[in-house]
Amino acid sequence: MIKVKNLVKTFGEFTAVNDVTFEVRQGEIFAFLGPNGAGKTTTIKMLTTLMRPTSGTVELDGLDPQRKQREARRRFGIVFQDPSLESELTAFENMEIHGVLYHVPRKLRIERTEQLLRMFELWERRNEPVKRFSGGMKRRLEIARGFLHTPKILFLDEPTLGLDPQSRNQLWTHVKRLNETEGVTVFLTTHYMDEADRVAQRIAIIDHGKIVAQGSPAELKEQTKSDSLEQAFLALTGSTIRDEAASSTDQMRQFVKMWRR
Amino acid sequence: MGAIYILWLRELKRYVRSRAQIVASLGQPLLYLLALGFGLGPVFQKSGNGSYLQFLAPGVIGMTVLFTSIFSGLGLLWDRQFGFLKETLVAPVPRISIVVGKTLGGVTVALIQGTLVVVVCLIAGFRPINLIAIPRAFLFMALIALVFAGLGTAIGSKLQDIQGFQLIMNFLVMPIFFLSGALFPLDHLPKAMGVITSADPLSYGIDGLRGSLIGLSHFGLLTDLVVLCAVAVVLLSFGSYMFSRIEI
Secondary structure, three states: OEEEEEEEEEEOOEEEEEEEEEEEOOOOEEEEEOOOOOOHHHHHHHHOOOOOOOEEEEEEOOEOOOOOHHHHHHHEEEEOOOOOOOOOOEHHHHHHHHHHHOOOOHHHHHHHHHHHHHHOOOHHHOOOEHHHOOHHHHHHHHHHHHHOOOOOEEEEEOOOOOOOHHHHHHHHHHHHHHHHHHOOEEEEEOOOHHHHHHHOOEEEEEEOOEEEEEEOHHHHHHHHOOOOHHHHHHHHHOOOOOOOOOOHHHHHHHHHHHHOO | OHHHHHHHHHHHHHHHHOHHHHHHHHHHHHHHHHHHHHHOHHHHHHOOOOOHHHHHHHHHHHHHHHHHHHHHHHHHHHHHHOOHHHHHHOOOOOHHHHHHHHHHHHHHHHHHHHHHHHHHHHHHOOOOOOOOHHHHHHHHHHHHHHHHHHHHHHHHHHOOOOHHHHHHHHHHHHHHHHOOOOOOOOOOOOHHHHHHHHHOHHHHHHHHHHHHHHOOOOOOHHHHHHHHHHHHHHHHHHHHHHHHOOOO
16 A cells, blocks of 8 residues: 655755655554654655655555645545644534545535544534644544545554543544544554554554664564563664754744734 | 635634634724824825825725735744644645635635725715725725735745744835825825835725725826736735745
8 A cells, every 4th residue: 555665855964764665555554663853754744745755766555646646645644743723613614624625525525524523522512613622632633534535544643642541542442443444554653652562563663764673563572572562662773862953843833822822 | 616615715714703803903994094094184184185084094994905915825824833734735636726715715804804994984984986986996905905915925835933924014014004105195205215105016006995985096097907917916926836835
């Protein structure tokens, strides 16, 4: 379903993604793990038409996402690391906008919106503006929205960041269920190793832009002779802390939080 | 088509639901109209120019349309900030329909806001020369909105952070307003000032409005119309081009 070959992305001198090759099979839940700044989000951006690779090839369901941008976009859904909802509008309206942008026929759009909002326990509050939702509810809405146009692949970039264990648990239960019932391929990143261990069939670990290990959770544990995936992860990527300088975007986010509402 | 419609609708819903903001945004034109209109009125009258309120009202209407439309374009900054921009950019629709939907939304909102100010002006005692003045004024309001929605989109696409907003406000939007002849007649200006004012697209918008509403025009309505159309085409194309190059 996803084929990545010798993918490279450089920003000036810095190589963010360095000759990455992997494959994700149809219907699989695939976890892409790595420390901060390892190249996860850059890879996702290249997979989802948002960034042009410096070199190498990407294939999504047989399509080159750069050449057949629009066809490729119809085939996947994405939940970004940071929120991407229109918070002044209601949950239902957010689903509506998404459905229209993805050309879902009206009748189907309404049916699926109800089905997904019920499943993610948001149906009762569908007519409330999103700005009144809690962090967990917003995340659920974004994931429900990602499923609306029945994508073949769903990208989840750290979807459980900042959620409590209850919400995280429930979220993965739903994602797993939709993976089973609709056969959607899931490509996820997370920093919670227990989640990856629980939901993913296969895992790739990236560090400094290179894939350092690939396989099922059991295989990775065996390879590193660890009891848990977390230990395996630390064995593969070392235990030094990666400091990411706060980007100007983060600073701006703080500024806006101060002045708006 | 669907994408254009739904994004237009989004702008409209956002506007209609922010009632406090609607009321707040009427405060500024009202202040100009009352403080300047009645405050400078006697001086203006003594110098033999007639009623300042009559003169000022088209300027205040133009100002409202300018602010509303340029802010709608700059709204891209907030869309980027709060992430909704990504949702639209990754959707399987051409970027041009996103920018068209958003711009038409901004233009519609600017026209509604402009209409509210027209009503406020009428209540304050402003009287247009005749009835066809109103539809003609709407044409000019729409053109002003298109010009500055285009400019706002171009800047909003380029600007990365909210701090830049103040800069744009003080060094672009306010000068556009103050140098447009919204507050003073363009006749008999010092030469340099005359050149600057005739380089400001809003001058033609305000002049068109004033020509339509009270029959007083500096450049002539036809010139106003031609210049505004030309600038609108240029700025809307430029805005769409800048938008098509956004990377996230």
